[in-house]
Amino acid sequence: MEARSPLAITLSVWRAIFLREALDRLFKERAAWVWLLVEPVMHIAFFVWVFAVVRARNIGGIDTSVWIMVGMLSFFLFRRTAIQVMHAPSSNKAFFSYRQVKPFDTALMRGVMEGFLMIMMSVIVLFIANLLGIPTIPGDPLLVIVTCGVLWLYGLGYGLVASVLMELVPELEHVLQILMLPLYLISGVIVPISSIPYPYQDYMMINPIAHGLELVRQGFAPHYHTASGTSLGYILAFAMTHVFLGLLLYRRFALRLVMR
Numbered sequence: 001m002e003a004r005s006p007l008a009i010t011l012s013v014w015r016a017i018f019l020r021e022a023l024d025r026l027f028k029e030r031a032a033w034v035w036l037l038v039e040p041v042m043h044i045a046f047f048v049w050v051f052a053v054v055r056a057r058n059i060g061g062i063d064t065s066v067w068i069m070v071g072m073l074s075f076f077l078f079r080r081t082a083i084q085v086m087h088a089p090s091s092n093k094a095f096f097s098y099r100q101v102k103p104f105d106t107a108l109m110r111g112v113m114e115g116f117l118m119i120m121m122s123v124i125v126l127f128i129a130n131l132l133g134i135p136t137i138p139g140d141p142l143l144v145i146v147t148c149g150v151l152w153l154y155g156l157g158y159g160l161v162a163s164v165l166m167e168l169v170p171e172l173e174h175v176l177q178i179l180m181l182p183l184y185l186i187s188g189v190i191v192p193i194s195s196i197p198y199p200y201q202d203y204m205m206i207n208p209i210a211h212g213l214e215l216v217r218q219g220f221a222p223h224y225h226t227a228s229g230t231s232l233g234y235i236l237a238f239a240m241t242h243v244f245l246g247l248l249l250y251r252r253f254a255l256r257l258v259m260r
Contacts, residue, residue: 013100017092017109025113037121044072044125047190059192060217060225065134067217068190073125074216075189077118077148078155078209079180084114085159086176089167089257096258103257104250107163111156119148136220144219147232151212154239160246164253188213193227201227208235 004012025036051064059067088107095101126136138144166173185191187209193201204210205227212235214226250257 009100010105013105014109017095017101017106018113021110021113025117036117037124040072040076040121041125043076044069047072060194062217062221062224063135065129066136066220067192069125069129069134069136070217070220071189071213073118073122074148074151074213075184075187075209077115077122078151078158078212079183080118081111081114081152081155082159082162083177083180084110085156086162086166086173088159089163093258103254104160104247107160107250108156111152111159114155115152118152138220139222140219142219144216147212147215147219147235150232150236150239151209151216154208154212154235154242157239157242157244157246161242161249164246164249164257167253167257183207183209186210188227194225202229205229208238211235 047068048065051068058064085107088110089103092101092103092106095106096103130136162172162176166176186204186207188204193204193210193214196204210227211230211232214230215232215235218224218226218230
């Protein structure tokens with residue numbers, strides 16, 4: 001029997017892990033896939049209602065419903081990817097008994113699975129909104145695709161770094177989970193950053209996720225007034241740095257991730 005190449009083995013491992021993650025995420029519990037959709041829809045519906053009550057019809061030149069919807073879905077893309085990758089090594093300890101399976105394989109495939117699910121969820125939400133008369137066709141699809149890809153990459157890198165830190169210091173899990181709430185508030189998900197006075201606006205724009213959300217909104221409405229200093233290169237630099245650092249940590253603590 002001809003021996004398989006390392007690439008063939010790696011691809012087989014990735015395919016097996018991806019299928020396992022898909023079954024776990026979609027069919028582990030009754031109607032599990034429905035709950036994946038319910039969370040962002042509930043968040044979006046609540047804040048659309050709040051802004052409707054205060055009669056805010058547009059933000060920065062874009063329809064308020066679209067502004068909330070796009071920002072919420074983009075943030076969930078980052079957050080869900082990061083959280084799933086964070087817990088990948090600890091949730092797949094049993095598979096490390098197979099020498100072909102490495103901790104990074106489980107983290108990467110969890111990230112890919114979550115990115116795929118969020119794309120599907122976003123398409124469904126935007127399609128339904130469009131049927132309800134809300135204009136959700138992006139004016140610059142390329143900008144939307146590229147920025148969402150960078151947000152996903154940043155979530156992957158954040159999760160890689162966080163997963164190693166959690167293995168080294170388990171108590172950090174609580175801190176990292178708590179950090180997601182302030183990120184939700186300071187990333188411009190529900191508060192327009194352009195409406196915040198200086199110099200506090202500059203402080204909020206230190207957060208790379210805010211750049212991603214502003215750019216996705218601009219992709220849906222090219223006339224949207226983004227916050228000053230919005231840059232795709234800024235969030236891309238953060239994403240690549242986190243991914244590179246995460247790979248170094250996985251390489252350095254590979255045995256610790258498997259044995260602990």
